[in-house]
Amino acid sequence: MEQNNYDVIIAGAGPAGTTAATLLAQYGHSVLLIERDRHPRFHIGESMLPMSEPVMKRLGIAWDKGNLKKGGAEFIDEVSGRRTYFPFEGKYRTFQVERSVFDKRLFDNAVAQGVTALEQEKVMLVDCLASHVQIDTDKAQYQGRYFIDATGRDAIMGKKLGSIAKINNLGQYALYKHYKLAETDVANALFAQGNIKIFLSEIGWIWCIPLTEGRLSVGLVVQKNAPDHLKKDALFEHHIQASAYMSELLMGAQALSEVRIEADFSYRNKQRYGQRFACCGDAAGFLDPVFSSGFFFAVKTAEFMADQLHQALLQGNEADVDLQLQSDAFYQQGFKTMHLLIERFYCSNLVENLFFESDRQLDIKQEIVALLAGDLWQQGNGFQQGLLRGRSKSAE
Numbered sequence: 001m002e003q004n005n006y007d008v009i010i011a012g013a014g015p016a017g018t019t020a021a022t023l024l025a026q027y028g029h030s031v032l033l034i035e036r037d038r039h040p041r042f043h044i045g046e047s048m049l050p051m052s053e054p055v056m057k058r059l060g061i062a063w064d065k066g067n068l069k070k071g072g073a074e075f076i077d078e079v080s081g082r083r084t085y086f087p088f089e090g091k092y093r094t095f096q097v098e099r100s101v102f103d104k105r106l107f108d109n110a111v112a113q114g115v116t117a118l119e120q121e122k123v124m125l126v127d128c129l130a131s132h133v134q135i136d137t138d139k140a141q142y143q144g145r146y147f148i149d150a151t152g153r154d155a156i157m158g159k160k161l162g163s164i165a166k167i168n169n170l171g172q173y174a175l176y177k178h179y180k181l182a183e184t185d186v187a188n189a190l191f192a193q194g195n196i197k198i199f200l201s202e203i204g205w206i207w208c209i210p211l212t213e214g215r216l217s218v219g220l221v222v223q224k225n226a227p228d229h230l231k232k233d234a235l236f237e238h239h240i241q242a243s244a245y246m247s248e249l250l251m252g253a254q255a256l257s258e259v260r261i262e263a264d265f266s267y268r269n270k271q272r273y274g275q276r277f278a279c280c281g282d283a284a285g286f287l288d289p290v291f292s293s294g295f296f297f298a299v300k301t302a303e304f305m306a307d308q309l310h311q312a313l314l315q316g317n318e319a320d321v322d323l324q325l326q327s328d329a330f331y332q333q334g335f336k337t338m339h340l341l342i343e344r345f346y347c348s349n350l351v352e353n354l355f356f357e358s359d360r361q362l363d364i365k366q367e368i369v370a371l372l373a374g375d376l377w378q379q380g381n382g383f384q385q386g387l388l389r390g391r392s393k394s395a396e
């Protein structure tokens, strides 16, 4: 007979859901992972941070296989000609990954480690009762001791509880497209370095992320109101072509996709945990992708949560409403730091005033690199302490 009862039920098999599922299965708990789509499925968000590597190791994922090594992050203002580079030379490596392929690997790895996984099944209703959780999908009903919301930007619990709060002042939406580049000197140099390039643009910023096999991800994040006469494709092409580097790089390139759009940008979920449930990854909060922090937060929040939940499941106190208090405080420090950094990017000319000047202040440069690498819980980062002490327009 089909099993309908599990220790933990997880909705969403992106990086957050597969990480939480795999770690809980490693601890010996029974885990049901329910995914609406079927892997491999397209997902944007290809540039990773080095501090994700310890989590990948715990999962048993060799992420150097099939991905392009990322050297670091470059910030460029073509108008003034100023640029700076933050190399990732610490003890952890990082990569640019094709998310459809990589997310499938994370999913298959979860199944190989004992997770029961369902695809093309959508979680419709979640009821977190005092005694158990009840989950209704479009196909069946399941019971468990605990529910994890890893539904990404669908944020099923946040929407149910009305706890999603928009974060203003950051980017408004992103337009992006994928290409296969022609073999040119400029393309070869980009793939050899593997850096993400961030160009300051008139209405926001542009990402340029090299992938394997000559592929490229290009995005325009729009912050300022765009002129009315330029819509989606025309707006994207106009601003990409305005960059001399991007025009040269894309010479002879083959488009692999249409221009896609992702709106409803940054938000936080004000109720990230409660009786028998917790939210991780984008279901807990989403920040503008300028510092490539989304995947890292997804796997890191899932890791905190799984470790905390494991102890509670052993002791039988998983119904405690404050179970995730400690792991959430840890997450909050990281999320708030990144939020403040992104806010400075948009509202205080962080790149011009600090990043471009940082080659003359190497101690500060190292502290910035640490944050850009995802090292958000280190003691004694003076730059981070200053950020957290400073005034914010919207950080909690």
Ligand SMILES: Cc1cc2nc3c(=O)[nH]c(=O)nc-3n(C[C@H](O)[C@H](O)[C@H](O)COP(=O)(O)OP(=O)(O)OC[C@H]3O[C@@H](n4cnc5c(N)ncnc54)[C@H](O)[C@@H]3O)c2cc1C
Binding pocket: 011, 012, 013, 014, 015, 016, 017, 034, 035, 036, 037, 043, 044, 045, 046, 047, 048, 049, 121, 122, 123, 124, 150, 151, 152, 153, 154, 156, 174, 219, 262, 280, 281, 282, 283, 289, 292, 293, 294, 295, 296, 298
């Ligand atoms: C424009 C843009 C650019 C980005 N660039 C980067 C970047 O360069 N680097 C980076 O690290 N991050 C980036 N991100 C963010 C990154 O993609 C996300 O933070 C990351 O995917 C979050 O992982 P997750 O597991 O929380 O959610 P997701 O990866 O979105 O996974 C959620 C899963 O839940 C499933 N699901 C949803 N609802 C249900 C349901 N009801 N029932 C069952 N399943 C359901 C979905 O199908 C999906 O597979 C970017 C995001 C955007 C929008």
